[in-house]
Amino acid sequence: MVSTLGMALRYRPLTGVSSKVSKANALFNPEWTTVRFRYHADKVAKGPVPRRHGYEEKLFQGGLLPRTAFPDRALPIPTYKPKNSWNEKRALFGQNDYIDILGPSNEISQKPLHPTQLLYHVPPWLRGVQGNEYQVLLRRRKFVQKKGYALGHPTKWATLNTRIKKLYRYLNHKTKSPFWKDA
Amino acid sequence: MATKIINKTVTEFSLRITRCFFVPSKAIQTNAALFQERSETSITNVAEQLLPTIRPPLPIIYSRKLAFPPKFKAVRQAWVSNMDTVEEEKLGLIDLHPEVFAERPRVDIIHENVRWQQLYRHVSYANTKVKYEVRGGGRKPRPQKGSGRSRHGSIRSPIWRGGGIVHGPRSPTPYFYMLSFNARLNGLRSTLSAKLAQDDLHIVDSLDIPTDDPSYLEKLVEERGWGPAVLFVDDNDIMPLNITAASDVHGHYNLMPVYGLNVHSMLKHHTLVLTLAAVERIEERLLFHLNRNDAAEAGRKYKLDSL
Numbered sequence: 001m002v003s004t005l006g007m008a009l010r011y012r013p014l015t016g017v018s019s020k021v022s023k024a025n026a027l028f029n030p031e032w033t034t035v036r037f038r039y040h041a042d043k044v045a046k047g048p049v050p051r052r053h054g055y056e057e058k059l060f061q062g063g064l065l066p067r068t069a070f071p072d073r074a075l076p077i078p079t080y081k082p083k084n085s086w087n088e089k090r091a092l093f094g095q096n097d098y099i100d101i102l103g104p105s106n107e108i109s110q111k112p113l114h115p116t117q118l119l120y121h122v123p124p125w126l127r128g129v130q131g132n133e134y135q136v137l138l139r140r141r142k143f144v145q146k147k148g149y150a151l152g153h154p155t156k157w158a159t160l161n162t163r164i165k166k167l168y169r170y171l172n173h174k175t176k177s178p179f180w181k182d183a
Numbered sequence: 184m185a186t187k188i189i190n191k192t193v194t195e196f197s198l199r200i201t202r203c204f205f206v207p208s209k210a211i212q213t214n215a216a217l218f219q220e221r222s223e224t225s226i227t228n229v230a231e232q233l234l235p236t237i238r239p240p241l242p243i244i245y246s247r248k249l250a251f252p253p254k255f256k257a258v259r260q261a262w263v264s265n266m267d268t269v270e271e272e273k274l275g276l277i278d279l280h281p282e283v284f285a286e287r288p289r290v291d292i293i294h295e296n297v298r299w300q301q302l303y304r305h306v307s308y309a310n311t312k313v314k315y316e317v318r319g320g321g322r323k324p325r326p327q328k329g330s331g332r333s334r335h336g337s338i339r340s341p342i343w344r345g346g347g348i349v350h351g352p353r354s355p356t357p358y359f360y361m362l363s364f365n366a367r368l369n370g371l372r373s374t375l376s377a378k379l380a381q382d383d384l385h386i387v388d389s390l391d392i393p394t395d396d397p398s399y400l401e402k403l404v405e406e407r408g409w410g411p412a413v414l415f416v417d418d419n420d421i422m423p424l425n426i427t428a429a430s431d432v433h434g435h436y437n438l439m440p441v442y443g444l445n446v447h448s449m450l451k452h453h454t455l456v457l458t459l460a461a462v463e464r465i466e467e468r469l470l471f472h473l474n475r476n477d478a479a480e481a482g483r484k485y486k487l488d489s490l
Contacts, residue, residue, distance in 0.1 A: 086412070086434025094300040094447035095439060101368055102468050103442040105481075114490050115303075116361075122306055126357055128487050133353045159316055166313075 134167040243275045247463075251470050256281035259379065263386050263459065266426075267393060269402045274388055279379070279462070283469045288377040289369065296370030296446040299362040310354035314339045314347030361485040368472055374449045375465070383410065385456045390417055390438070395428035400436060410453020411435060416444055418460035441465055 043049060068075065084090070097115050104110035116128035125143040129136060141160055150157040249258065259279040265272045279285070314320065320339030327334055339346045362370075378384040385407075392399060404413055412435040415426065420440035430436035437452065441464045449455055457465070475481065 084434070088434070091434050091437050091451075092439070092443075092448070093451070094445040095443040097300050097303075097445045097447075098367060098371060099442050101364070101371065101472060102444055102465070105468075105471070114485070116359075116485070117490060119304055122304065122357075123355070126306060126355060128359060128361075128485065129357050130359045130487075131357070133356070136355070136357065162315060163313070 134164070134171060137164050137167070238272075238274075241272070241274065247277050249278055249280050250467060251280075251282070251474050253281050256285060259285045261379070261384070261386050263388055264407075266387050266390060266403070269399070269406050271407050277386065277459070277462070280466050280470065282473060283372055283466050284375055284379045284384075286369070286372040286376045288373040288380070290373075292366060292370050293373050293377070293446060293450070295362060295366055296374075297450065299360070299367075300445060300447045302358045303360060303362075305358045307352060307356040307358070308354045309352035309356075311348035311351030313349070314341060317345070317347045320346070363484075364472075364482040368469065370446045371444070372469065374446045378449060378455050383454050385409065385454065386462060387456055387458055389423075389458055389460075390415055390426045391423050392425045392429065395425040397429045397432040400426070400429040401433075404436075404454075409456070412452040413437075413454045413456055414439060414448055414452035415456045415458075416441060416461045417458045418464045441468070 096118050099113045099115060099118065103113050105112045119127045125139055126136070129139060131139075137160060141164065144157075144160075259281055260276050261279055261284075262273045263275045263277055265274055314337065317339040320337035322337070324335050324338055325332065335343075337343075341347055341349045375384070392403075403409075415422075415430070415436070415438045417438070418441050420442075422438045427438065430438060435452070437448075439448065441461050444465070472478075472481065
């Protein structure tokens, strides 16, 4: 609905009037009354009304794209080399894991084997070890102190011992024992 | 697939009963000697001249005596093929024990086995330094009171930038655990059964091929419709020269002894090819473990430093 009524009437500005009496008259004067002359419908009719005032759109809306200083070359990116799923390590992964089942078990000439005995890539003191950090560190200290680790790596020896002490205190004074859930 | 084989062979038996001969299991190796009439000339690097294979009249039925004969399950049967020619020649038919090759495949057990294989050897070497391990940070940065700023004891406390990490990874972290003996045993049974049921398991008499040319193996696999990746399993860990040379070129043709067989490899390779000797060995091993009377001792939990 487009209204033309507002354009016919004159309206008196409230600012720029010096005397107090005139200002009082501007607030209330029986000779004239305020009439709505702006309608939201007119604004909508003119075009889409912007929503989310103050929001800054971060996506590219249009305009010139960024350009590099060198138009002939592509941007530097490492060349993609797909991994070789069939290299020796990957193709034969898991071999000999069932040696205690499929290998010799009761032959006199061949000793039965366990897969933990074949963990060649794991440090010898860590083969078949299952535990939290505290247990692992205790085992490491037991293995390492015989070989003069304290003389060869004094800082690491000190750090190892400090860590064990701290973990002892933390686990025994600050955390609940794992047996509590059974109590 | 297994039931179709049985029906087919019953009719064939009735027609060719005069030509077949009974071969006990122990004599399989001696029968292989019959095929070596062209022995010395076969293992040469002559790609073009493949001498024709000389065989006794087919089919040669290998009758296997099954250990621990099955009482409640039907025996499964499988063809025995050759590796001498590119085209498949069925040399005979053998029985397979259902407790090993016809166990209902348990997908959850197979998954457990694969997960165990991937994890039990994994050690994480990721490490972060705790506050007393980080270089520096021994002195109190400023007096407790007077400066107007917040109070601190060291510049390497976890709340500082560049300070220690409190609950970070600590090297080395082992992820070792042992799956129970029976879970692993059943994993092998389930995977072998699944492979047979899905036509991905083939049995050959031996892994002797006439040339060491890699293209021979490629053509053979292509002709027979075996998957892109093939795992050849034999009883002995020293394989014949020709197949070793031919499969060395391609990473997806792999040779393995029976003791190296595992669930992960069987699933990674599309096709599993077993020799007769390998089938004998696998059955003997798995049936031994299923029927042993000291199973409790074997299935005991793994104890550290007990081996």
